[in-house]
Amino acid sequence: xxxxxxxxxxxxxxxxxxxxxxxxxxxxxxxxxxxxxxxxxxxxxxxxxxxxxxxxxxxxxxxxxxxxxxxxxxxxxxxxxxxxxxxxxxxxxxxxxxxxxxxxxxxxxxxxxxxxxxxxxxxxxxxxxxxxxxxxxxxxxxxxxxxxxxxxxxxxxxxxxxxxxxxxxxxxxxxxxxxxxxxxxxxxxxxxxxxxxxxxxxxxxxxxxxxxxxxxxxxxxxxxxxxxxxxxxxxxxxxxxxxxxxxxxxxxxxxxxxxxxxxxxxxxxxxxxxxxxxxxxxxxxxxxxxxxxxxxxxxxxxxxxxxxxxxxxxxxxxxxxxxxxxxxxxxxxxxxxxxxxxxxxxxxxxxxxxxxxxxxxxxxxxxxxxxxxxxxxxxxxxxxxxxxxxxxxxxxxxxxxxxxxxxxxxxx
Numbered sequence: 001x002x003x004x005x006x007x008x009x010x011x012x013x014x015x016x017x018x019x020x021x022x023x024x025x026x027x028x029x030x031x032x033x034x035x036x037x038x039x040x041x042x043x044x045x046x047x048x049x050x051x052x053x054x055x056x057x058x059x060x061x062x063x064x065x066x067x068x069x070x071x072x073x074x075x076x077x078x079x080x081x082x083x084x085x086x087x088x089x090x091x092x093x094x095x096x097x098x099x100x101x102x103x104x105x106x107x108x109x110x111x112x113x114x115x116x117x118x119x120x121x122x123x124x125x126x127x128x129x130x131x132x133x134x135x136x137x138x139x140x141x142x143x144x145x146x147x148x149x150x151x152x153x154x155x156x157x158x159x160x161x162x163x164x165x166x167x168x169x170x171x172x173x174x175x176x177x178x179x180x181x182x183x184x185x186x187x188x189x190x191x192x193x194x195x196x197x198x199x200x201x202x203x204x205x206x207x208x209x210x211x212x213x214x215x216x217x218x219x220x221x222x223x224x225x226x227x228x229x230x231x232x233x234x235x236x237x238x239x240x241x242x243x244x245x246x247x248x249x250x251x252x253x254x255x256x257x258x259x260x261x262x263x264x265x266x267x268x269x270x271x272x273x274x275x276x277x278x279x280x281x282x283x284x285x286x287x288x289x290x291x292x293x294x295x296x297x298x299x300x301x302x303x304x305x306x307x308x309x310x311x312x313x314x315x316x317x318x319x320x321x322x323x324x325x326x327x328x329x330x331x332x333x334x335x336x337x338x339x340x341x342x343x344x345x346x347x348x349x350x351x352x353x354x355x356x357x358x359x360x361x362x363x364x365x366x367x368x369x370x371x372x373x374x375x376x377x378x379x380x381x382x383x384x385x386x387x388x389x390x391x392x393x394x395x396x397x398x399x400x401x402x403x404x405x406x407x408x409x410x411x412x
Contacts, residue, residue: 003028003029003030003031003366003369004029004030004363004366005026005029005030005031006030006031007091007092008026008030008031008032008092008095008183009031009032009033009034009088009092009093009095010023010026010027010031010032010033010034010095010096010097010179011034011036011082011085011086011095011096011097012033012034012035012036012066012096012097012098013035013036013082013096013097013098013099013100013102013107014035014042014097014098014099014100015042015043015044015099015100016043016044016047016099016134016168017062017135017165017168017169017172018099018124018135018167018168018169018171018172018175018199019097019098019099019124019172019175020035020044020062020063020172021062021168021169021172021173021175022097022122022124022171022172022173022174022175022176022179023035023066023097023175023176024062024063024064024065024066024172025172025173025175025176025359026176026179026180027064027065027066028064028065028358028359028369028371029359029361029369030369032067032092033065033066033067034066034067034068034069034085034380034384035063035066035067035068035069035375036068036069036070036071036073036082036085037068037069037070037071037377037378038070038071038072038073039070039071039072039378039403039405039406039407039409040409040411041377041409041411044056044058044059044062045059045377045411046059046411047059051351053350054412055350055351055411056411057351059374060348060351060373060374061374062374063374063375064356064357064371064372064373064374065371065372065373065374066374066375067375067379067380067383067384068375068376068377068378068379068380068381068407069085069378069380069381069384069385069405069407070377070378070381070405070406070407070408070409071381071404071405071406072403072404072405073107075404077399077402077404078404078405079106079107081385081389081399081404081405082107083106083107083111083112083115084115084389085384085388085389086112086115086116086119087112087115087116087119088388088389089116091187094116094118094119094120094192095119095120095122095179095182095183096112096119096120096121096122097121097122097175097179098121098122098123098124099123099124099125101125102121102123109121109123109194113192116192117192118186118190118191118192119192120179120182120183120186120192120193120195121192121193121194121195122175122178122179122182122195122197123194123195123196123197124171124175124197124198124199125196125197125198125199126138126198126199126200127198127199127200128198128200128201129200133199133200134168134199135165135166135167135168135199136161136165138167138199138200138202138203139161139162139166139167139203140159140161141200141203142167142203142204142206142207143207143212144162144207145159145160145161145162146159146225147223147224147225147226147231148160148161148162148225149225149227150225150226150227150228151224151225151227157224157225160225167199167202167203167206168199170202170206171197171199171202174197174202175197178195178197179195181195182195226290228247229287229290230249230251230287231287232283232284232287233249233250233251233283233286233287234249234250234251234256234280234283234286234287234290234293235247235248235249235250235251236248236290236294236297237323238297238298238301238302239298239301239302240301240302240304240305240306240309241301241302241303241304241305241308242305242306244305244306244322244323245322245323246301246306246309246320246321246322246323247320247321247323248297248301248318248319248320249319249320250286250319251283251319252283253281254317255317255318255319256280256281256286257281257317258316258317258318259297259318261316262312262313262316262318263297263300263312264300265296265297265300268296269293269296272289272292272293273285273289276288276289276292280293306322330355336355337355338355341362341368342357342358342359342360342368343355343356343357343358344356344358344370344371346371346372346373347373348373348374349373349376350376350410356371356372356373357371358370358371359371376407376408376409376410377407377408377409377411378405378406378407378408378409379407379408380407381396381405381406381407381408382396382407385399385405
């Protein structure tokens with residue numbers, strides 16, 4: 001199916017989350033993304049979660065719709081092939097995305113530029129000071145674990161890290177954005193460039209965007225953890241009569257008023273406002289009065305089942321959601337099913353049939369692309385060598401015999 005980025009080709013050297021996500025984001029919009037990996041698999045080829053047979057669901061998920069080249073990049077012949085792919089002529093070529101250190105040597109921007117003057121290279125770094133970093137270490141430095149979770153009874157607090165690699169996810173989208181911006185610059189001015197992005201800068205920039213840096217500088221205070229309370233407004237978790245858990249938030253004045261109407265607690269909250277001297281139409285006062293707000297709402301939820309709460313909130317402006325584990329999300333939520341046009345059920349070789357998400361972007365003038373499965377390692381090796389580089393069968397056979405290229409490769 002035609003995609004909005006049809007005609008663009010990205011060569012990707014990557015591992016883990018951010019860079020593969022950057023390539024996949026471009027691929028799901030129609031770009032031809034070719035990922036090259038070692039013949040025995042990359043750093044993330046066996047990353048968890050895995051199937052009971054040891055197949056990486058992570059790798060399959062992060063490489064949807066790409067083409068795969070299995071190649072020994074340690075050899076001069078392998079390096080020449082990759083260089084020729086990256087620097088192939090044509091307006092849609094000459095774009096390279098990687099999170100590997102490529103400051104010097106054959107894969108560096110300077111060396112690639114010798115082969116193609118207008119080559120674009122987008123390179124993700126760990127930390128802006130040059131030190132090694134991953135999402136989970138950057139998160140520690142960015143301050144968020146220190147305000148995540150609840151304080152201990154003695155007033156101390158243990159920092160709480162989270163499972164979701166948020167900085168990697170944001171970095172991946174930035175990598176795709178950087179590639180598109182650099183390609184637009186090249187199309188207008190005929191000039192390629194090296195674009196660098198540091199994972200640490202992603203986290204620290206976001207801390208600045210939402211006021212965490214300024215809060216320290218201006219207020220000269222260290223924010224404390226508040227558990228599941230929403231800082232600066234109102235939000236908290238509640239247990240239902242049948243043992244489920246939900247989260248209710250009131251970020252806006254409308255949400256607050258709708259919550260009072262739907263629960264019948266309007267008069268209760270007016271009395272609390274009068275007693276405390278607060279105005280709960282103001283989000284700051286809702287945060288200051290959070291415990292007083294929670295007590296009657298906690299009782300209200302505890303007296304009702306999840307189904308009864310859903311019935312009370314449906315059709316209102318109350319902002320709420322039930323907590324779901326991954327199993328419940330897959331089996332109970334219609335948004336995670338083929339009813340959502342983003343999802344399609346596909347068969348991944350060696351794994352089986354499951355839902356595969358396409359791009360979450362729904363353009364108004366072009367159909368959303370149907371997602372494709374992830375490739376088997378090296379599945380497209382011959383296709384890439386012949387179709388892009390023009391190698392004939394004998395040349396490809398020689399490369400295979402010498403162990404320079406391979407595929408498809410069954411990982412064990």
